[in-house]
Amino acid sequence: MIEKNVAEILNSDALLQEVHLKGWVRTFRSNRFIALNDGSTIKNIQCVIDFENTDENILKRITTGASISVKGIIVESQGRGQTVEVQVSEIEVLGDSNPDEYPIQPKKHSFEFLRENAHLRMRTNTFSAVMRVRSKLSFAVHKYFQENGFNYVNTPIITGSDAEGAGEMFRVTSFEDNKAPVTEDGKIDYSKDFFGKETNLTVSGQLEAETFAMSLGKAYTFGPTFRAENSNTTRHLAEFWMIEPEVAFMNLDGNMDLAEDFIKSVINDILETCKDDLAFLDQRLTQEENSKPQAQRSEMSLLEKLKFVVDNNFKRVSYTEAIDILRNSKPNKKKKFQFPINEWGADLQSEHERFLVEKHFKCPVILFDYPANIKAFYMRLNDDGKTVRAMDVLFPGIGEIVGGSQREERYEVLVEKMKALDIPEEELWWYLDLRKYGTAEHSGFGLGFERLVQFVTGMSNIRDVIPFPRTPQNAEF
Numbered sequence: 001m002i003e004k005n006v007a008e009i010l011n012s013d014a015l016l017q018e019v020h021l022k023g024w025v026r027t028f029r030s031n032r033f034i035a036l037n038d039g040s041t042i043k044n045i046q047c048v049i050d051f052e053n054t055d056e057n058i059l060k061r062i063t064t065g066a067s068i069s070v071k072g073i074i075v076e077s078q079g080r081g082q083t084v085e086v087q088v089s090e091i092e093v094l095g096d097s098n099p100d101e102y103p104i105q106p107k108k109h110s111f112e113f114l115r116e117n118a119h120l121r122m123r124t125n126t127f128s129a130v131m132r133v134r135s136k137l138s139f140a141v142h143k144y145f146q147e148n149g150f151n152y153v154n155t156p157i158i159t160g161s162d163a164e165g166a167g168e169m170f171r172v173t174s175f176e177d178n179k180a181p182v183t184e185d186g187k188i189d190y191s192k193d194f195f196g197k198e199t200n201l202t203v204s205g206q207l208e209a210e211t212f213a214m215s216l217g218k219a220y221t222f223g224p225t226f227r228a229e230n231s232n233t234t235r236h237l238a239e240f241w242m243i244e245p246e247v248a249f250m251n252l253d254g255n256m257d258l259a260e261d262f263i264k265s266v267i268n269d270i271l272e273t274c275k276d277d278l279a280f281l282d283q284r285l286t287q288e289e290n291s292k293p294q295a296q297r298s299e300m301s302l303l304e305k306l307k308f309v310v311d312n313n314f315k316r317v318s319y320t321e322a323i324d325i326l327r328n329s330k331p332n333k334k335k336k337f338q339f340p341i342n343e344w345g346a347d348l349q350s351e352h353e354r355f356l357v358e359k360h361f362k363c364p365v366i367l368f369d370y371p372a373n374i375k376a377f378y379m380r381l382n383d384d385g386k387t388v389r390a391m392d393v394l395f396p397g398i399g400e401i402v403g404g405s406q407r408e409e410r411y412e413v414l415v416e417k418m419k420a421l422d423i424p425e426e427e428l429w430w431y432l433d434l435r436k437y438g439t440a441e442h443s444g445f446g447l448g449f450e451r452l453v454q455f456v457t458g459m460s461n462i463r464d465v466i467p468f469p470r471t472p473q474n475a476e477f
């Protein structure tokens with residue numbers, strides 16, 4: 001007898017083979033048909049028991065959520081919905097599940113309810129599909145970079161610098177409550193703290209990744225990232241995973257090519273490796289869309305959207321062109337934007353990004369050459385003296401999925417910029433050294449992994465694509 005998982009059984013045509021499988025009961029009907037799922041696939045396998053010859057006490061214990069072990073033979077199924085089923089000869093209940101208490105009943109639960117039961121929600125079709133896709137997607141990310149000569153680098157999680165200069169950081173300290181030493185002027189004396197300086201959880205691994213680009217040539221990070229922004233949106237997490245490639249001797253055009261090729265390649269990979277899960281998620285989203293008023297429905301199904309992204313060029317548009325489009329747009333003229341666009345220099349909000357992508361261009365857009373003063377200090381200054389070689393990739397339904405730039409490689413220009421922004425040179429002396437010793441043009445970007453998982457799975461809330469979301473007022477599990 002061979003131990004097999006459900007995916008293996010359904011993918012084989014080993015009729016009459018004896019198998020041993022274990023999993024959790026999804027449903028049990030007519031004292032006879034068990035829909036068994038073991039997480040290996042979105043599909044359940046039907047296990048048919050001979051109830052006349054099964055102990056009544058065992059039958060009672062076959063309830064939704066219980067874990068069971070089943071031995072039997074694979075036979076052609078008489079019922080609809082599956083080609084094969086298991087004719088059970090032996091069944092054992094491994095772990096009972098009280099049907100009156102088990103939260104995951106065989107019915108539709110709201111995503112809010114399932115977030116409160118995040119430890120069990122992977123036992124539902126939707127979340128098991130999302131999490132399998134997430135796993136395959138992270139493999140696809142590594143595969144892409146490894147096959148293209150990039151080195152995986154683990155940048156520190158505890159850092160002393162604020163890479164993005166946004167100041168939205170979680171502090172790391174070993175001072176005990178109310179016992180932090182203070183300096184003469186009443187400030188907390190971090191020189192006496194564990195690291196002898198103020199430290200925080202990283203908001204980006206970019207600055208350290210640059211040291212790898214400037215030595216190994218091509219590097220990428222893929223790690224946890226922390227931001228203490230108090231934004232309760234469907235696209236923000238306080239803890240998320242970011243992918244940050246960084247490449248020496250590459251300019252902004254190369255960076256845009258890389259971002260586009262990378263995104264298309266991993267989506268293509270998932271279209272191949274996650275067919276069953278995507279088919280399920282595609283149907284789920286279509287149902288969700290059909291419950292909306294016609295005008296708000298998406299024109300494309302999930303699979304159509306994924307294929308569209310893979311098959312079409314991203315539209316590359318300068319910030320200046322985008323501002324012109326936005327300024328003259330209908331919603332701007334009719335004062336429909338919460339933040340009206342009046343002049344060049346305005347920071348773009350998600351409503352503007354989504355207008356450009358979803359209404360105007362109707363395809364993924366790469367915006368580049370943003371005003372220097374709305375972007376981070378490390379971006380390369382253009383000859384016009386007012387824009388920088390920044391790029392954001394904007395996606396339908398998501399908004400910004402990638403933020404990146406060509407880096408300022410000129411020592412003097414970077415020092416000037418840091419001075420203007422009050423960034424102490426002593427803190428980033430090592431970053432400046434890269435511009436002192438063998439500097440070269442180089443570029444990179446950061447892609448928010450959860451936003452990519454959102455796009456690929458069609459889930460509308462970012463909290464539903466990470467196992468245990470961390471958001472304001474929420475760190476359960």
Ligand code: 4AD
Binds near residue numbers: 242245402449
């Ligand atoms: O645009 P950001 O802030 O760029 C950086 O951190 C650069 N250092 C990246 C680089 O050039 N190496 O963040 C990059 C991406 C965003 O486009 C977004 O997809 C994601 O990270 N992101 C978040 N995702 C979830 N929750 C949040 N709070 C996020 N903040 C940014």
Ligand code: MG
Binds near residue numbers: 400402
């Ligand atoms: Mg950004």
